[in-house]
Amino acid sequence: MSSAKKRPLPPPPVGEPHGGDFGVYMQHKIQRLHAQLNERSGEEDVPISRIFEGMVFFINGFTPVPVEELRAVVHEHGGHVAAYETSNVTHILCTNLPHAKLKQRRAQKLARGAHQQLPVIHPDYILASIEQGRRLPPADFLVDGVKNHHGQGIQAFMPGRCGDEGARRAASALHGPALDLTTALATEGTAFAVPADAPVSNDDADWNASEAHQELECATVLGPVSPAATAVEETSQTPPRSPSPSFSPGPSAALPHREERMTPPYHTLPGGGKASWSPLSSPLPSPSTTPSSRSRPTGRRAGGGQNAAGSGTGGLLSTKEDPDFIKKYFKSSRLHFIGSFRARMQDLAAEHARARRAARAVQSSEAGESDMRHSQRRLIMHVDMDCYFVSALVRDRPELAGKPVAVAHGEGQERHSSSEISSCNYPARATGVRAGMFVGEAQRLCPGLKVLHYDFEVYERVSRAMYQIFFEEAEVVQPVSCDEAYLELAAGTDPEAAARRVRRRLMEATRCPASAGVGRNMLLARLATKHAKPNGHHVMLGAEESMVYLENLPVREIPGVGWELDAKLERRGLRTCGQLWEVRLPQLQSWLGAKTGSMLYRACRGQDDRPVVPQTTRKSVGAEVNWGVRFSQGEQVEVFVDRLAVEVAQRLAQAKVQARHLTFKIKRSQYGPNEPEKLLGCGRCDNLSRSVALARPTNGPADIAAVSLRLLAQLQVPPDLIRGLGIQLSNLLVDGQAGVPDKKGAGSMQAWLQKTDDLSGVGSRGFEEDGCAVSASKQGQSKEPHDLVVVGGEEEAEHGGHDAWRIEEKGPCPGRIFAPGCEELEGDGLSTLVQEYDLPPPSQIDLSVLPELPSPMRLELEQHLRQQKERQQSKPIEQQHGERRQSEGEEKRQDDADSSLQHWDVSMSQIDETTFQALPRELQDEVRAAVRRKSFNMCRRNGVHLDTAGGSTNHDARGERAKGKASNAPGLSRATHSPSQRDRRAMRQMKIPAYDSNGLQLRGLSVQDAAFLAQLPVSLRTETLAELDRHKRTNVGLGSKEEDSNDSFLSSSSRSPRVPTRGHPCPTSGRHPRTVFEVEDEENDRSVPPTESPEVYGRPRLFVCEDIHDVRRALIDWLGRVGTVEEGAASPPATAHMQLLSVYLLELLDDDRDSDAWTLMRSFRRWVMQQGHQSWFPAYGAILKVVETRLSERELRYEYCQKEPFKRPARAMSNLKWGGLQLNVS
DNA sequence: ATCCTCCCCTAC
């Protein structure tokens, strides 16, 4: 409500300016915010006041309220809260000791935060200022080292590296003997056998008793912690009821605790048939498939003896020929099971949340208590089941206890099974077996490995039983997965007793072991759990203990640090958290990005602000299939996409949401139609995606299918190369209700509304111009409620007035085959939804050439083609459609005739001559060279020598599954994808592209040149323009450029190659780059010693390239200048020059700037090709070798330190190679 | 600066 909004804040419920009541005030404030969010409808987000104008806060450490809320309040009053420590931060908000203070007391190297100079003030400052309606002097709220309102807070975990030997010893004791206190715990366990039914007061007493204990903080619990709790294992009969803490009398209290008894009605049918843990399988007429006990799918009908690998293009048990593939697949997919768990859980969680709210309201206990929980140090418990999928099965197979067991699909009789292990127990892990490993490999490591099959129904039951207990044990439960959650414990809880109790209850209810960890934040809780595994718990509250533990903890153990991050750090010699302490924040941020760097900086010190949040609303809903996807014809693809759309639509319906944004994803094999190592797997793929803003919200399968098919067509992937497909919907609206579903803040809301308006405006105009009257009218319809669209007229919208244009809509897309329900598809949804009128581009180059090309170059070409086609959309639409159809048809015919060879045996004759001529010369060269090389590069790329003629060789190397990594050279994949992105945007708005002739003519180019340049991918265009700018006084056209001969490539290298490393940013976009270089070079050598380089990160320094843009610009400029158009032949390569270049390239690689290295190599290659001296070829080859070698070493280092080799994504190092291959040809 | 798109990374 606007009135409420603009009015100054009401006085806080409690009058103390900065007493301890900030939390209470915030509570009130938050309620108001929520109310506003619900009431307002699109009005502008005007600040209430300007109290904090010009102030930028960074919230560091614990705050009494969620950061988001604090941010909202500050924002409302004109201030800003930075997401991380940026240079514009003016104040640090913190309830506790600031870094700066600690720095004085701790080892100095631990406290080098960038903000140490900044004033650190207590959050009460915010309250007090708002209350008084003016900006109070922050100095009055300085948090000095002495004391503050809330005592030593969570920041006690701060850089407190205790060099103290005692603590160190204590910590080391944690690692080793943690598990031998079984007996002590067993005693405790029996004590709790009663509490299972015991009245609440029992537990209360227990917790109260332990409060004093909690205060010990640092001195904590070091010794006796993790129990093995064999006593708990007695499982068997459990008292049906269990304790329900007074603060959490869940409604669920009535539910039984043995999961067998609490199975929800919709999950398992009594008869044991119908494996339907997935809610998705219910609505559809799914043929009754498997008997439940066996999760082994039958439907092998067509599959039979056929091996997809043999057939090359057509897998028979794959997506072809099996209309029920999707359903069967999802029913058997473990990843689908765990991936969709949260969605399935949502109802349960929401129910609990509701009940809990109600309970709290009834209690109406002093809000102060709840606030106290927040304002004091938090107690967070993390719980995770041990080797979950195994445990849930082994509990009924006692004979397997203690033996190595894994869970997977295949039995792996031959030791060749490519079935993936989902989980394995600890005996199996001892032999090196890991989740994600192929069964065959696992059996090699562990010959006696017993492989069990999934039983998703059991997992579902156990998980629910587990959550049931969580909900009873804690007020706030944040679900992580089907076997894992965070619990926020009430203040005063005895953490160890709580952990023990939770684990015991879990064991009793599920007969599965769980481990638990307790910490002051989620990170430490989680680390504690990991440390406690298996079947134990660990309480880590002391700052000293935490730091001691962290010091030698591999960074990889930090949640959020995966393979790539670990490798980046490893490359810099950073393996442990302790080593990370040495690195300052700006340095980390410059390596890893702002947020990631910040996260790491804090995490390695045990800092973690994230609040435990109950359950966040989903922001997107999707479905994808990347296994068994094999097509030979486009029709099959369309059928499949259609079914996938139905699946997604069901999920939307289930979630009761509609979506305004659609993303279509496709995996394209990098190996051509060959089969990967994993049976029916997707192998190594390029991951392509395209997304569209929808004109109106939808959840209709017809809409989704129609839009998806359009995007599919755009992506232009030959059917036989498709290895995976996915549809994801986002920008969700709660069905039948206005408003944003998620709990975003006011700012986000505004952004959302803003976006809405823009999109519908564009969409409407576009369609009107296309003459789609119906579409336009629907646009109006959807805009009717204005900003917030009330969804509900879905059916009407789909079937209203579609006849007028349905034919036209069908026209452009004949040949589509739709499954049942195609009335919907033919409905009007399509045009209504797509806001940009994207047409599949006409095929001008025989597309069969593309797979032949090296990946980066191919992407470039594809971008180029797309751009061209979009350009041609100015033609009448019918014509467009006609052209496209025709060429598509031809392609398909070719594919049918010669499917597997098509992509491998390419000749120039297959390239459309006209088109080829129209290509930029560089691209022509590259196409020619690539064609000559045929598949050679592909073999090399994989490091595999193979015979490509048959097309059936297994190309797969390790890491094939790796998420694409389609191009490891962002300089290419990014820079080249963007032009098209821009074009699409421009098309939407019917604008003339910014780079067409106008801009170019200003540079003195001929119209032809301009037209030519306009066709170039932006990466090439940029570089070309740089060259042109340099030589523009000659006013020559592009055509004459080739006649110019070049200087020696490195003639100027003595002044430049080093430059970009620490060269200063190119002030303008390459206007006067020459000056830049000269200045740089001179300054660089003496003013910035290499060892000092870390110092300058994050600071705007004249001779420091902090910004990658600057580096790239400088490079391009340099190469453009050096590598073109001077007269005189190039001189032979000079060793010194080559060394300089090599050194610089390696620097780039070691700095994780692969894309820059790639750009440099590319330009270098081009120059080598253009200049006359053959002597440069081997020189180029040598440099390439250097680069390749470094990349290989990087690979090896990965292998060496990896713990889960089988899961490691493979890095694509092919990007630099094609340049070398190009060279070979010439 | 901020938004948008197209990725990549991460976790289970």
Place this chain on the structure above:
DNA sequence: TAAGGTAGGGGAGGAT
């Protein structure tokens, strides 16, 4: 045989 999904966070680069 085999079922390599799902969702969120975040970064790069372009548009505005």
